Amino acid sequence: MVITISRQFATGGHTIAQRVAEKLGIAFYDKELVNRVAEQSGFDVDFVTRQGEYIGSKSLLFDIVTRNRASYEDPTDKLFRIQKQIILELGAKEDCVIVGRCAGFLLQEAGIDCLRVFIGADMDYRKAYVQSHYEDTGVPVEKRLKERDSHRQSYVQHYTGAVWGERENYNLCLDSGKLGEDACVDIIVRAAQK
């Protein structure tokens, strides 16, 4: 039983995923996945956390320079490659919940059966969530949310060609703002027990 959980920022998705793993008594990979990737790639934990789900824009100069160095591997690509390898190993070997990092797309492509979940919520709920759970960074909350969405979307698009958050890519999509955390946990557990 492998459950992959994609989530918009500030929907409580991380907590829901953790509680699902606890309830089912299976492994939970979020921070733990980051640690493994950091260990195997040699990148530090902060870099893996930041770059493992978000892709930055690259300058044309960077492209021209690196295109001519055959042995050079872009750090974000290297990170993705190692991350993918670890996700596929985990998915093939043990029952677990994996958060983010294109896990659902990667496992499906590799023919490994998994339950693919997406957790979203509307803007009002997410704004309130940021205000109650995160520190003020000076950036207006809505801008912050939109930037996060856009970066995650770019990352998924770049590495899988698929559209992040599009219903067709998931077996179960939940609006955590409407349903609440407890119901989301119960629903995912029920779906997994199918």
Added chain:
Amino acid sequence: MVITISRQFATGGHTIAQRVAEKLGIAFYDKELVNRVAEQSGFDVDFVTRQGEYIGSKSLLFDIVTRNRASYEDPTDKLFRIQKQIILELGAKEDCVIVGRCAGFLLQEAGIDCLRVFIGADMDYRKAYVQSHYEDTGVPVEKRLKERDSHRQSYVQHYTGAVWGERENYNLCLDSGKLGEDACVDIIVRAAQK
């Protein structure tokens, strides 16, 4: 407690919706809604069934002729108007499950609280479903499914401006092919009890 269920053709959505209503002990509106609309509009049941969720293409000539007759109301528009009125009355008055007919969009727009569910499934599942549940019409199954999807999408787009089946428009999206009928029923009931 009002639950609206949109579903792709050949996903078992009708049966799931009916079982949810039974389990919650609340009214179920699908065929019964058609009957009410037929009664109040004067259209026959077949016309309401066909035109209540699908919009046909109109010729330019039809447009030119009718545009000049102020008192003329297009039958599909009249049907939609009456259908909408009945859905809003039902949603405001009683606990129920309503299948299709833009119910979720209409209730939300009117500020009536409801749980909005979408039931989909992948093409392979739906093809097999058609083959085991419906008669062969001579039209290739995939073509038949795509036409149905396209007509439902046009109907929703025409009358609500929204995209049918897009995750953001629902609180819960279920892949009935992956999850199975029983799990879908349990999940919707759990979400409604929130």
